[in-house]
Amino acid sequence: MPAPFERLDPSRLPPVTGRPRLFTIPAGQSFVDTLADTLLDRAGADPLDLAATLILVPTRRAARSLREAFLRRSRGRAVLLPRLRPLGDADEEELTLAGREDTLDLPPAIEPLARKFLLARLVMGWWRARGEAADLGAAVAHAGELARLIDEMETEGADWAALDGVVPDALAGHWQATLDFLKIAARDYWPEIRDAHGAMDPASRRNQLLLLQAEQWRAAPPAHPVIVAGSTGSIPATAHLMSVVARLPRGAVILPGFDAAMSDDDWQKLDPGHPQWTMREVLERLRADRAEVGLWPGGGPVPAPGPRQALLAEALAPAVTTERWSATSRDLDLDAALAGVTRIDAADSPAEARAIALLMRGQLEQPGQTAMLVTPDRKLARRVAAELSRWSVEVDDSAGTALAASVPGAFLRLVLAMVAGGFAPLDLLACLKHPLAALGLPRGDMLRALRRLERRVLRGIRPAPGLASLRAIAREEEVPAGVLDLIDRLEDACAALARALAGGTGDLAGMVTAHITAAEQVAATDAAPGAEALWRGDAGEAAAGLVQDMLAAAATLGPVPARDYAGLFETLAGAVTVRPSHGLHPRLRILGPQEARLEAADLVILGGLNEGGWPAEPPADPWASRAMRRDLGLPPLEKRLGQAAHDFATLAAAPRVVLTRATKVDLSPTVPSRWLRRLEALVPRGLWQAGPAPGWALSLDPPEGAPWPEPAPRPPVEARPVTFSVSDIELLVRDPYALYAKRVLRLRPLDPIDAPPGAADRGNIIHDVLDSFLGGALRGPLPPDAVERLEAIGEAAFARYSDRPAVRSFWWPRFRAVARWFVAVEDQRRLMGIVTLAVETEGALSIVAGGREHRITARADRIDGRPDGYAVVIDYKTGTPPTKSQMQAGYRPQLPLEGAMIARGGFPAVAARPVGGIEVWQLKGGRPPGRIAAIADGDTDSLVEQALEGVARLLARYADRAQPYLATPNPKQAAYGDYDHLARVGEWGQGEGGA
Secondary structure: OOOOOOOOOHHHOOOOOOOOOEEEEOOOOOHHHHHHHHHHHHOOOOHHHHHHOEEEEOOHHHHHHHHHHHHHHOOOOOOOOOEEEEOOOOOOOOOOOOOOOHHHHOOOEOOHHHHHHHHHHHHHHHHHHOOOOOOHHHHHHHHHHHHHHHHHHHHHOOOHHHHHHOOHHHOOHHHHHHHHHHHHHHHHHHHHHHHHOOOEOHHHHHHHHHHHHHHHHHHOOOOOOEEEEOOOOOOHHHHHHHHHHHOOOOEEEEEEOOOOOOOHHHHHOOOOOOOOHHHHHHHHHHOOOHHHEEEOOOOEOOOOOOHHHHHHHHHOOOHHHHHHHHHHHHHOOHHHHOOOEEEEEEOOHHHHHHHHHHHHHHHOOOOOOOEEEEOOOHHHHHHHHHHHHHHOOOOEEOOOEEHHHOHHHHHHHHHHHHHHOOOOHHHHHHHHOOOOOOOOOOHHHHHHHHHHHHHHHHEOEOOOOOHHHHHHHHHHOOOOHHHHHHHHHHHHHHHHHHHHHHOOEEOHHHHHHHHHHHHHHHHOOOOOOHHHHHOOHHHHHHHHHHHHHHHHHHHHHOOEEHHHHHHHHHHHHHOOEEOOOOOOOOOEEEEOOOOOOOOOOOEEEEOOOEOEEOOEOOOOOOOOOHHHHHHHOOOOOHHHHHHHHHHHHHHHOOOOEEEEEEOEEOOEEOOEOHHHHHHHHHOOHHHOOOOOHHHHHHHHOOOOOOOOOOOOOOOOHHHOOOEEEHHHHHHHHHOHHHHHHHHHOOOOOOOOEOEOOOHHHHHHHHHHHHHHHHHOOOOOOOOOOHHHHHHHHHHHHHHOOOOOHHHHHHHHHHHHHHHHHHHHHHHHHHHOOOEEEEEEEEEEEEEEEOOEEEEEEEEEEEEEEOOOOOEEEEEEEOOOOOOHHHHHHOOOOHHHHHHHHHHOOOOOOOOOOOEEEEEEEEEOOOOOOEEEEEEEOOOHHHHHHHHHHHHHHHHHHHOOOOOOOOOOOOHHHOOOOOOHHHHOHHHHOOOOOOO
């Protein structure tokens, strides 16, 4: 462990004295261009002095922007650039601390992932102690938030001892338990754990480096110029460094967007949500007065704000001063303030994105012109980037993409989900249809085999988990050898990962290694190893970095439950951001508000200006309530709203700015941002300029005209079917187009993938079982063990679905209830003299209509004979039965047609006899398990005759070439059909999903 060092506390350091050199670059001017111009002008006499200058900026992106500004303003001539260093990523090299021995005593910063894992162990232990579910992925996510709180405490110089001053009784029960955890874990255990690893928290180490640098310069002022540019000093250690730099002989601090024109009264009334709150706070930390801030570079008085800046300042004035708006609004030059301002209220997010993309694309038509979209809405940013891609314009989104959503990140997640899910059909297809998947084969060959596997094996009810089940089904289906080879390759690739995830707990490093091995083997092609494609590009490098970090930190986490590994990887991959290693476009940019600080462009577009989006509501803190934050000495969450307001006010002061929002997002109405509403209070609606972009957006993808009408195919008479099943007749009545697609075009719908057990499948099983049971005992009393015999037949039937676990788990208990009910009813019927004449018997009927002979076939579930000589048509239903009114109207003619076949001797197994009843037996297995619905009794003859006459008229109509096959001739009877998408019902229909 490194030797102990003396920690510097900014509150205990001697105050920095002397007059500070404070400057500002007003909002509305390009911060980086103005700074570059003045420094280049100064360097005209001594270029080496510019090279020796050290400029400290808030972020790496700001350093890159300033470097580009120097190159842009140098106009091609050779220039020795100053040294540019970011403040936020301070370390020994960047802040040149080589001269102090204190630096050598600083322990290294603890690795971020190792810290997450160590904190996650504390969180898991706390959850288990409270008897709560302990999921490792969730624990790591909470550990990340706890690490953020620890860093915030270090950043603000807050003391964990303040936890003792928090009154538990003033908190809700949840926060009382959280307070106890923080006292034990964050205050007591964590420092010991961290010190045992010989490390410091990153924020603490950064603070010490900044303070050491400040004290070094205070003791020995550097001979070269030092400038802190664009920082708001929100970190106390940074503010201390700025205070020292401001008082160096050759030092300067340049504040962004400082409002020198604000009255002293307003200055005192500022609240944390105001744009100038951060300025007031940094001046207090610098021990400086507002009057000491001068205009860069000379230090003279800051000029009066222009009309735009005056409007923004008044619109964003402290809430307690808004009563003066009725008077002050008359003093504003609104025409001049709104010159160069465009406002777009788009109908929805896609329309907003199209309008923004057109504005940015328009800038490319003007030589050298630049544009940037600034928005915290990443969905809007992605939409705009996608719209720009239609012109082959690729734009750098500074926010990047989550690794989990990138190509390699998604592939790693899909491989893991596939194996963890037991190779369930949807998981397997999602993984193997990913562009990286090849399994050592040419990509085309693998996809052809996968399509055969999908059609023959994976569609329908989910098979049992594991590849052995898929292999067994594939062999039963006699699939081509290439499909079996695909299964074998997949099994070989994922064997190690499947074993790692099958255990109870295991070593994280072993799981990660097995995961990566599986992913590389699945990604391999016949021409290249999988690693070559998997770890390629910016996203591949980020994925490789995450894997390396997980392997390095695995020991700190300890044994990992196998069931939690997938959630753990998902959490970690979602926390990694992938950013392009270089800008994709030199003139267009998409930035977040923080990244846009100090940036400039000829056209600035502020997008997503809806309440809750910009400004965003402060995120919920799982570890500290607002009251706890106050007692701990942490800044209020509203301070972030003030920083967001400062960003907006600075960006909105650009010479050309477009303010955009969508009136609806995801079909929900939105409320304009509070800043827009404040501007609306001062600016009459008619003064806003919308510009041509919304109209361009509408014409970008013009509608193709009115939707095409309902299809009305009229095939030749000889192509029309003359043989129908009774279910085909029902289909012809309800959805003629579906019959056309099925019988004329001969199209068959595919079974859904990973389908849940459906009523049709259950009905087939029950029909088969009852047919087998009654086939051996049509007449006479049932044996005493009839229920057991029926259940035994059911066992055999369900055994055929042993590879479909959902069938047995969902249906077997219901079948047993049906079996008991069925035997009881059957016994009672036989005592009444009712006999079963036939089960699952086939019949037919001929009808001459329209000059053509038509044959109608049926397969009756059951036909019983009553003692009076009449037959009863029985239909087993596991779903909704037909009603008598539907039969009378001709919509459900199946059972009446079966009755007609009986009366005419159409069933060879049953002698012709009159029909005395139609019954539907509902066999749902619920409460009650079954129910007999007598659809027709005394009027069965008339119902049968009505059905025959209606079917004859129907067939005669379709024997005419002029009769089309329409999709919904009877809208009241319309239901979802397998062929609705081919009929384009959603385009022209008036029902659900209709236009």
